[in-house]
Amino acid sequence: MKLIKPLAYILIPAALFIIPVTLIAAECSAKSGTQTTPLLELYTSEGCSSCPPADKWLSNLKLDVNKIVPLAFHVDYWDYIGWKDRFSKAEYSDRQRKNAAFGGVGFVYTPQFTFNGKDFKGWDGSRLNQSVESSLKQAAKANLTLQAAKQANGEILLKATAQAVKVSDIKNADIFIALYENKQVSQVNAGENNGRELKHDYVVRDLLGAYQLSNKNEFSKDITLPVEWKTRNAGAVIFVQDSRNGEILQSLQLPFCG
Numbered sequence: 700m701k702l703i704k705p706l707a708y709i710l711i712p713a714a715l716f717i718i719p720v721t722l723i724a725a726e727c728s729a730k731s732g733t734q735t736t737p738l739l740e741l742y743t744s745e746g747c748s749s750c751p752p753a754d755k756w757l758s759n760l761k762l763d764v765n766k767i768v769p770l771a772f773h774v775d776y777w778d779y780i781g782w783k784d785r786f787s788k789a790e791y792s793d794r795q796r797k798n799a800a801f802g803g804v805g806f807v808y809t810p811q812f813t814f815n816g817k818d819f820k821g822w823d824g825s826r827l828n829q830s831v832e833s834s835l836k837q838a839a840k841a842n843l844t845l846q847a848a849k850q851a852n853g854e855i856l857l858k859a860t861a862q863a864v865k866v867s868d869i870k871n872a873d874i875f876i877a878l879y880e881n882k883q884v885s886q887v888n889a890g891e892n893n894g895r896e897l898k899h900d901y902v903v904r905d906l907l908g909a910y911q912l913s914n915k916n917e918f919s920k921d922i923t924l925p926v927e928w929k930t931r932n933a934g935a936v937i938f939v940q941d942s943r944n945g946e947i948l949q950s951l952q953l954p955f956c957g
Contacts, residue, residue: 727956728846731949732765737834738938738950739769739819739827741901742795742811745784746777748891753810756823758900767831768936768950769901770877774809782890786883786902794906801945816945840864840948841872841939847955853926855955859937861910861918863948869916872948873909873940876920880904881932904933909942928955 741757743750757769773786774795795807802817812819814830846858859876863869883899912918938950 726846726848727953728844729764729951729953731839731841731843731951733839734835735815735837735839735948736765736950737767737815737831738936738947739767740798740813741769741771742774742791742807742809742813743771743899744774744777744787744809745885745887745892745897746780746782746890747809750810751892751895751897753812753822754897754899758898764952764954766835768938768952770879770903770936771899771901772903772906774807776807777809777890780890782887782892785885786899786904788906790906791903798945815947816940838864840868843937843939843949843951845935845937845951845953847935847953849929849956853929855924855928857922857924857935859918859920859922859935861912861937861939862916863912863939866916868941868948869912869914871942872912873942874911874918875906875908875938875940876910876922877903877907877936877938878905878924878928879934879936909940931955 741753743754754771757771760769762769772791772794773784774792775784775787775789776792778784778787795811798813798816799805799807802813804818812822815834841864842862844860848856850856861874863872879901881900883902885897887893887895887897907922910918910920934952934954936950936952939948940946941948
């Protein structure tokens with residue numbers, strides 16, 4: 700992944716040797732490679748007493764964005780027991796159920812990890828490294844790009860593109876864009892985690908899609924994020940999933956530039 704640092708134009712009048720600097724908006728971008736970068740999804744809830752260890756494990760992973768893309772989806776089906784998770788959405792619970800059907804599990808649970816759309820047990824052992832290395836040996840089935848630029852008014856313009864490698868995948872490629880945020884802290888005052896301080900990273904704040912590729916094998920989307928995203932420890936992920944079997948064809952992460 701290539702990150703582009705903020706740019707500056709430096710003007711040097713020859714006679715005065717004064718160096719006025721005109722800054723333009725910070726811009727960064729990422730482009731997927733020829734290997735399949737795996738997508739690691741955590742389904743979690745602040746209302747679930749067994750979830751904090753999984754949240755902590757995900758936060759403590761030393762992740763290389765070129766080798767694995769993490770996302771934490773907070774489900775809403777624990778909200779009824781007294782604590783409403785402020786990050787939870789019904790659509791995340793629906794995504795978990797759909798992935799469970801793809802993977803043949805037939806039921807959902809928390810905490811649950813999925814790796815490239817499939818149920819992933821044994822996540823706290825050495826299995827993750829083995830699975831990542833195996834995924835990286837597979838040729839990518841989609842080409843993805845992300846670009847984020849801070850505008851003069853403080854907004855962030857996010858541009859995303861996707862293209863299938865094989866023509867046979869065009870009609871079945873579901874494209875999703877996730878906006879995530881790090882360093883989130885909650886003081887839980889009810890439910891199974893009553894009295895605990897919970898910390899979260901890679902929290903999905905919004906999931907956009909599914910989008911489809913055009914008949915010309917093209918996808919392009921511009922998303923304008925409001926000013927408050929400028930101060931967040933956040934980023935975007937684009938991934939392509941096969942609508943027939945849940946396989947992740949490719950994923951790409953872009954942390955927003957500071």
